[in-house]
Amino acid sequence: MQVTLSGRAEELLRAAMTRTPGRSAEEILEQALLEQAGRAHAPADARESDPVWQALSKIPGIGMPEHWPPEFQRHEKLKVEGEPVSEQLIRERR
Secondary structure (H helix, E strand, O other), X not given: OOOOOOHHHHHHHHHHHHHOOOOOHXXXXXXXXXXXXXXXXXXXXXHHXXXXXXXXXXXXXXXXXXXXXXXXXXXXXXXXXXXXXXXXXXXHHO
16 A cells, blocks of 8 residues: 655654664554554543643533544545635735
């Protein structure tokens, strides 16, 4: 399987390979995926040790997400002809 990396992802992978010269790119990516999967299914006590979760949970009236860190669905960008809405907003606020 061939993976295409963004510029930032390629930069991060090169940095990781520099820090661990004996490991291949495949090993580094597999380890990162395993760590990501482990964080997604971390037990409740792991999130309670997270300082961000602790700070947010102390604010009265704030409902904490069931999964921490929050998980968001993947989405595809809308293809818009002409100037993107984000650029219009930036221009209008100047």
